[in-house]
Amino acid sequence: MFGSLASLQPRQLAAQVLNFALVLSTAFMLWKGLSVFADSSSPIVVVLSGSMEPAFQRGDLLFLWNRGQETQVGEVVVYNVRGKDIPIVHRVIQRFGGGSTPLQLLTKGDNNAADDTELYARGQSYLDRSQDVIGSVVGYVPFVGYVTILLSEYPWLKTAMLVFMALTVVLQRE
Amino acid sequence: MHNTLTRVQNVFGFFTSVAFAAAAAIAISVLLSPQAPTASLELRSVQVVKGRPHYYSTKREEYAHIKFDLDADLTTLFNWNTKQIFLYITASYPSSDPSTIPPSEAVIWDAIIPSNYAPWHQNTYIHPTPKATTKVKKTAKKGKKEIGKAYPAGAQPGIIKLDGQKPKYQITDVSSKIADRSNATLTLHWNIQPWVGALVWTNTKTVGRWQGLQGGEAKFNFPPLKGTEVKKDELKTETGGERNRGSPA
Numbered sequence: 249m250f251g252s253l254a255s256l257q258p259r260q261l262a263a264q265v266l267n268f269a270l271v272l273s274t275a276f277m278l279w280k281g282l283s284v285f286a287d288s289s290s291p292i293v294v295v296l297s298g299s300m301e302p303a304f305q306r307g308d309l310l311f312l313w314n315r316g317q318e319t320q321v322g323e324v325v326v327y328n329v330r331g332k333d334i335p336i337v338h339r340v341i342q343r344f345g346g347g348s349t350p351l352q353l354l355t356k357g358d359n360n361a362a363d364d365t366e367l368y369a370r371g372q373s374y375l376d377r378s379q380d381v382i383g384s385v386v387g388y389v390p391f392v393g394y395v396t397i398l399l400s401e402y403p404w405l406k407t408a409m410l411v412f413m414a415l416t417v418v419l420q421r422e
Numbered sequence: 423m424h425n426t427l428t429r430v431q432n433v434f435g436f437f438t439s440v441a442f443a444a445a446a447a448i449a450i451s452v453l454l455s456p457q458a459p460t461a462s463l464e465l466r467s468v469q470v471v472k473g474r475p476h477y478y479s480t481k482r483e484e485y486a487h488i489k490f491d492l493d494a495d496l497t498t499l500f501n502w503n504t505k506q507i508f509l510y511i512t513a514s515y516p517s518s519d520p521s522t523i524p525p526s527e528a529v530i531w532d533a534i535i536p537s538n539y540a541p542w543h544q545n546t547y548i549h550p551t552p553k554a555t556t557k558v559k560k561t562a563k564k565g566k567k568e569i570g571k572a573y574p575a576g577a578q579p580g581i582i583k584l585d586g587q588k589p590k591y592q593i594t595d596v597s598s599k600i601a602d603r604s605n606a607t608l609t610l611h612w613n614i615q616p617w618v619g620a621l622v623w624t625n626t627k628t629v630g631r632w633q634g635l636q637g638g639e640a641k642f643n644f645p646p647l648k649g650t651e652v653k654k655d656e657l658k659t660e661t662g663g664e665r666n667r668g669s670p671a
Contacts, residue, residue, distance in 0.1 A: 299670070302545055320527075320623070339508075343528075344595075358508070359666055388616075389445065
């Protein structure tokens with residue numbers, strides 16, 4: 249295998265590397281373009297916990313939309329707890345304010361008996377729509393995101409996948 | 423090896439393309455399924471008491487306990503792409519400055535009604551049997567036949583008949599005062615969870631084959647604060663089927 253690599257001209261090798269970089273950057277730009285379109289820092293999320301069962305199971309892929317600032321009760325929002333980087337997918341059960349004042353939301357997971365007040369940061373009783381919420385769920389595809397859960401729980405899978413992808417790109421150009 | 427690899431890649435590529443196209447077709451085809459939901463929602467009683475309604479309440483605040491009657495026919499909302507319907511009833515009331523701040527809204531009751539094809543889950547709604555017939559005991563051990571359904575006996579998913587239903591949540595206002603507020607509205611909403619595709623919320627206006635919801639609204643006023651004459655068991659809430667009962671997950 250490495251013999252075939254060595255026989256490549258430098259120009260061909262450069263073309264290979266450039267192709268690979270182009271694939272990566274196209275994927276990256278598609279992601280960022282979707283982020284701008286949906287006005288969300290993370291427009292596609294994977295459900296990580298079972299707190300919204302049976303609506304969303306672990307591994308479901310959610311599409312977010314962040315351009316609707318007047319979030320209504322009953323919408324499913326994804327938010328970050330202040331100070332932490334864990335996105336939580338729960339349903340809005342109360343709203344106060346909006347209009348000229350900041351919109352305050354209280355959320356609760358469908359499969360949780362208690363609302364999320366205990367999950368919020370210390371001293372925080374409500375979410376601020378403009379600051380804490382990443383987006384509101386508008387569509388979903390089941391199971392597809394389970395791959396990312398496997399990748400995070402078994403780190404060796406990540407390296408194995410990268411090696412496999414690199415091999416296929418290199419070997420195909422014979 | 424080159425040939426096998428190409429074949430596997432081609433098959434896998436074709437599989438993903440077909441799966442994607444099928445999912446898109448299913449998601450878009452729900453627009454063709456006609457809907458005609460109807461509901462009749464009435465307020466049974468509302469009481470405003472002072473106390474500690476939430477597990478995290480550090481001081482006493484005013485909270486409202488709202489009982490209602492509901493008679494709904496949502497069977498047409500269930501189509502081939504419906505996994506479940508999240509039904510919820512909210513109480514909304516004007517804010518302190520109605521010209522610039524929209525009304526506040528809070529959920530008092532919710533229910534998850536699965537379609538007949540959805541796998542059983544502990545968190546689904548169990549429709550109470552009408553008081554006229556004998557009560558069906560729920561045994562969690564033996565078989566699914568003895569577990570209550572999300573609709574009355576002999577009906578389909580989407581039929582709800584509730585009489586004097588206790589709320590699941592007591593509602594409070596952020597200012598801790600909820601007594602004597604007028605122009606409040608009790609409204610029925612739903613959120614249709616598909617097997618794949620877009621989530622859909624209540625539509626009151628007709629869109630193509632989907633007729634808007636007829637009924638499902640009741641206007642009321644919050645009464646003045648009641649004293650100690652309200653019994654404790656009148657203020658009990660309904661327990662849902664949620665699995666995580668302690669701290670939220």
